[in-house]
Amino acid sequence: MTPHPRVPLVLVGGLAPGPNATLAELLRVAAPGTAVVHHDLREIRSGVVRRRLRLGQRDELTVLELAHGCVSCTLREDLLPLLRRLARMPQVRRIVVRLDEAMEPEPVSWAIRNVLVGDHPAGDDVDLRAVLTVVDCASFLADATGDDVLAERNLQASPGDERTVAQVVLSQVEFADVLVLAGAAADAWTAAKAAAVLDRVAPSVPRVELSRIDGHSVLDAVPADARRGEVTDMHGALLRGAPPLHVDCGVGLVTFTARRPFHPGRLHDALDVLLDGVVRTRGRAWVASRPDVAFWIESAGGGLGIGHAGPWLAAPDGPEWTDVSPERRTLASLRWDPVHGDRAQELVVVTDQTTPGEIDAALRGALLTDEELAAGPEAWLRYPDPFGDWHEEPCEDTTPSPARRDATAANRKEDQ
Template sequence: MTHHPRVPLVLVSGLAAGPNAALAELLRVAEPGTAVVHHDLREIHSGVVRRRLKLGERDDLTVLELAHGCVPCTLREDLLPLLRRLARRPEVSRIVVRLDEAMEPEPVSWAVRNVLVGDHPVRDDVDLRAVLTVVDCAAWLADATGDDELADRNLQGSPEDERTVAQVALSQVEFADVLVLAGAAPDAWTAAKGAAVLDRVAPSVPRVELARVDGHSVLDAVPADARRGEVTDMHGALLRGQPPVHVDCGIGLVTFTAQRPFHPARLHDALDVLLDGVVRTRGRAWVASQPDVAFWIESAGGGLGLGHAGPWLAAPGGPEWTDVSPERRTLASLRWHPVHGDRAQELVVVTDQTTPDEIDAALRGALLTDEELAAGPEAWARYPDPFGDWHEEPCEDTEPDPARHSAANRKEER
């Protein structure tokens, strides 16, 4: 049980170290008693993490040596215990965690809510009030649509980290409660196109300019209905807010739905359409050869990952209705099929050079035909399946519920 008031917690994320630090400093000076924590992961491949803690007049740098250099180890072995200790210090009134550029806020929020430190999760000590993501206007659009991997920029979160820069850039803005715009785009076209992408991947997230806010006003911009670290339900709604449906600066939005399964081989071939000319793909897929498990498909820039979103409600051994979120129950009820239950395709694609018609045609061509559908599950089970087993990151088995993490933690390169 919690015997003391929970201390407010703010997460700051983004790919640009300088503006991130500037925002964290604004928050620190705005309220006495604010502790700012930052873990530098640039030497994590050697098992070394540099932790900086600023509190009042103190500015402490600690070199941590980890048995296995990775983000989950940094969270479990240092950040989470540190949050608990800071929250119980009487001089600490607020904690700001400036995440390393390679860190996505969703897994950190999940860890705060779920990973035990001692007998209780850290959420018993801290109250996650806001996730602020800094967008470097000069570089963000190129980052979000490019093919670079984090390794190309020495930004890996572990030696095995194969994520793309685009994947991190997009996941950071999608999970934000407020987007803090830093600097300026190189030209008006880049500014307009970047805004069009943000309108579609984070339509309900307010934007403020770093140069025009202070440590109070930036938090005042957090909407009353902000998620505040609530982790995404992979079987919930794929769109938050109301993104524009028209094409703007070449950026469009496609929602693909169907209530028949994909042929595994044809889906594998069709996935190429989600890489070229596509900014972002997120969603669930029903594959005929694996009818009991929901696939999670996620692309960003030139990278694509396949994940495991757990069993369908209608699957043998699937979760009970009472064990899933009200949102998932509602969505399943709306599309429930008398034979296939809640199994369905639902993908949201933000397009750039590829047209919505090309996306729709490629995905519909991967669905089972009427003849294949009539052949039934026994025939589907014999289809060659190119997807294979799920890949899991190191240390994932130490976490109570890795299925609730973002697909980035289960990335499998094609």
């Protein structure tokens, strides 16, 4: 039996519901047979999700009642099965999923390719061609540098969702294949500063204006080397494209690397520097008291998360070289240490008010001293560890994404 061809899929996301809907409609009218799906999560804390499906003359609103109100349950129980059903309908030639504002495209992309619907993932039926993120130019800079949590804007994706708006908007931007700019900034300075942030968090992502595109031209803007839903390799390169290294409108880029571990207590104290005057932090950390696992550190605006990036290759229970990506093998080979293997510090920080020197000094001061380094791994294991146990998501049977695995809940500056 010949397998049916996969149906093209486009994800549309962003924090601006109006422009998101406009872009989804442009895609719908551009190609007959385009189905547009949207899940409204505004009542998800009550276990209610409203799903709208448009296909030709069909405009259907369905109220879904979920036992556990969260994005994972919405994906597993409705969106993924729906994608498979739509892909098998002969009149459907393309599917556009307009994501709720609180949804990040990376975990959705991961679920499409990895979560089973019956015997197969939805990715066997759909082909993710593009991730389009709408950027609201009037609010992007404030959103990306602010401290607001989603609950303050009624944008929670689950009752326990503590993410900040900055974490969501920057994740949406970084994972995009094309950025669609909507509206205008309040003034020229805000526009220039927002552009400087985008240049550093998404340097290789093309930008188009919503007012100047149609459903064909926006897809034509997708680069040949776009990631198209490829999830983040937390042991891969931290920089995609070639971001500018100079300071522009006060926005700069710092890369921090080191070949010795962090002291857990001093690292915990140093993390405060990533919560003031910093737009974004992403990277891996080697902590002396936990020598076999890589920490994943991620901050956005006033929110900070620390997660588990899995074991180092040199760890006793580390993966086989043949089981990891070629990119990870290459990076590990370049920095391999005869004693510590691939363990190393590598963080990329996009700064705003904080100077690169302050970032470097705080992080470098958290590294083991020469005397501590000489004491050896057995002494390191006895250091008090303030990080505690890894956080577990409430829906244990659905891992949202490798890039979010075991991530702690977001913390705001005033909570530190």
